[in-house]
Amino acid sequence: MSAVRISSDPLRNDAWWRGAVIYQIYPRSFRDLDGDGVGDLPGIIDKLGYVADLGVDAIWISPFFKSPMADFGYDIADYRAVDPLFGDIDDFDRLLAKAHALGLRVMIDQVLSHTSNEHEWFKRSRESRDNEYSDWYVWADAREDGTAPNNWMSLFGGVAWRWEPRRQQYYLHNFLSAQPDLNFHNPAVRAAVLDNVRFWLDRGVDGLRLDAINFCFHDAQLRDNPPKPAAQRVGRGFSPDNPYAFQYHHYNNTQPENLAFLGELRALLDRYPGAVALGEISSEDSLATMDDYTRDGRLHMGYSFELLTEDYSVAHIRGTVQRLEATMREGWPCWAISNHDVQRVVTRWGRGERPAHFATLLSALVCSLRGSVCVYQGEELGLPEADLPFDALQDPYGKAFWPTFKGRDGCRTPLPWDTSERAGFTSGEPWLPIPASHRALDIASQQDDPASKLNGFRRFLSWRKHHAALLDGAIGFLDSAEPAIAFVRGEGSQAMLMAFNLGDAPASVELGERADWIADDGHGLPCGHIQGQRLILPAYGMYAARARG
Structure with missing residues (x-):
């Protein structure tokens, strides 16, 4: 890319x-x-x-x-x-x-x-079935036994329908009953x-x-x-x-x-x-x-x-x-x-x-x-x-x-x-x-x-801005075993090798034929190192490197 x-x-x-x-x-x-x-x-x-000093965009x-x-x-x-x-x-x-x-x-x-049930649209909609806003929310008749129109559930628990006596209908709320769903079919x-x-x-x-x-x-x-x-x-x-x-x-x-x-x-x-x-x-x-x-x-x-x-x-x-x-x-x-x-x-x-x-x-x-x-x-x-x-x-x-x-x-x-x-x-x-x-x-x-932690966060974001591959480069993962994760961002001379150890003991990643990297430890976190074709990561450490040439 x-x-x-x-x-x-x-x-x-x-x-x-x-x-x-x-x-x-x-x-x-x-x-x-x-x-x-x-x-x-x-x-x-x-x-x-x-916030600006954090280095966010x-x-x-x-x-x-x-x-x-x-x-x-x-x-x-x-x-x-x-x-x-x-x-x-x-x-x-x-x-x-x-x-x-x-x-x-x-x-x-x-x-x-x-919206909220206090929105003017809903206040108007619930008043009757034949006003300007009557079809702005999801309304449905009860089943013959008075229960809700179907089996849909609210994310916050319970049935996703609430009875409105003024219309003699149910309205849909996928979240709280105070959050009626708009009718986007309208x-x-x-x-x-x-x-x-x-x-x-x-x-x-x-x-x-x-x-x-x-x-x-x-x-x-x-x-x-x-x-x-x-x-x-x-x-x-x-x-x-x-x-x-x-x-x-x-x-x-x-x-x-x-x-x-x-x-x-x-x-x-x-x-x-x-x-x-x-x-x-x-x-x-x-x-x-x-x-x-x-x-x-x-x-x-x-x-x-x-x-x-x-x-x-x-x-x-x-x-x-x-x-x-x-x-x-x-x-x-x-x-x-x-x-x-x-x-x-x-x-x-x-x-x-x-x-x-x-x-x-x-x-x-x-x-x-x-x-x-x-x-x-x-x-x-x-x-x-x-x-x-x-x-x-x-x-x-x-x-x-x-x-x-x-x-x-x-x-x-x-x-x-x-x-x-x-x-x-x-x-x-x-x-x-x-x-x-x-x-x-x-x-x-x-x-x-x-x-x-705050200054560590700032340091990493500042360091990240200097590496274009981390902003927009492609990603490809290396084979690695738990708890190490490793991937390459970008291509060619702009590529970056990034590896992280999420565990409490040293871990390693096999680099295979592509083991020629230039380490960059400007991020300030505990840093790994390469031995031959193997990357060694300290506990809760990381490794970042640029492609050589």
């Missing part, structure tokens, strides 16, 4: 997203300036310099739109208004201007498949959704992270989903006690009609040079869906949850990437090992004793794969999952499934800026408690420690 030429000015480069590192900001927990205990847009503005801001906060912003009541909890539209414009001045692109979450809905997207593109945003984008369309015939055998009831957050895992989700999402809509969305984006779309995809075969959604003029990038599971074996990581490489014909992948929906990676993949640089090693691994990368706030600090008591939980998902699943609050606690009682996050009472283990990893202390 030929490399894309990258402009030296990131804001003048329409291909900026290829190989980009995108820093996810969860606004509620980033920084609070007004003292109400919830992070806000002025708080983000205040700390954008910190862009920020992705989770929802800050007007919302009753049933799902903490992923239930939108007004797509064009900033919720007063976070500030106002002028604050967003200031944030955008400052980010651009610092060389950062700005991506925002767009939740297109559903062209007026699609036009209104695209018009809301246009509003933010006109303000100057550089990209969209499309939440649950494969949930936009449903099967118009409302066919039942088939049952799934117990042995296959696995997936992100889908423990066997969640009935969502009991089905193959063939009909409540990932419908073929969505492809044409994505083409319409891409046509809109193409009118704004450099604007990109990153789709979050969770389907029965997410890698195949990523291919479908990122070719033939649809989305620029797609990411799924394959590396957000508890399995971090070499077989799983290598197999996932190889399958995607074989499947994705035109598109561009984006990888993530943490986000606001899953347990933090140093806990999920680091059970037991791990060295201080383990978090940086994991970041280095994911940032070395072919594709772009989403880094969740706090990964650079090595934050573990916060263990919160039930009475501190805010997440309705966690409350419903406690104690077998504790929800998502443990990865959403506020960032620790210093060691004070409220960790420099707020002058008020933080919306989630900040554990002492997080205050011990605070930003202020790590800033001054050359050996800290």
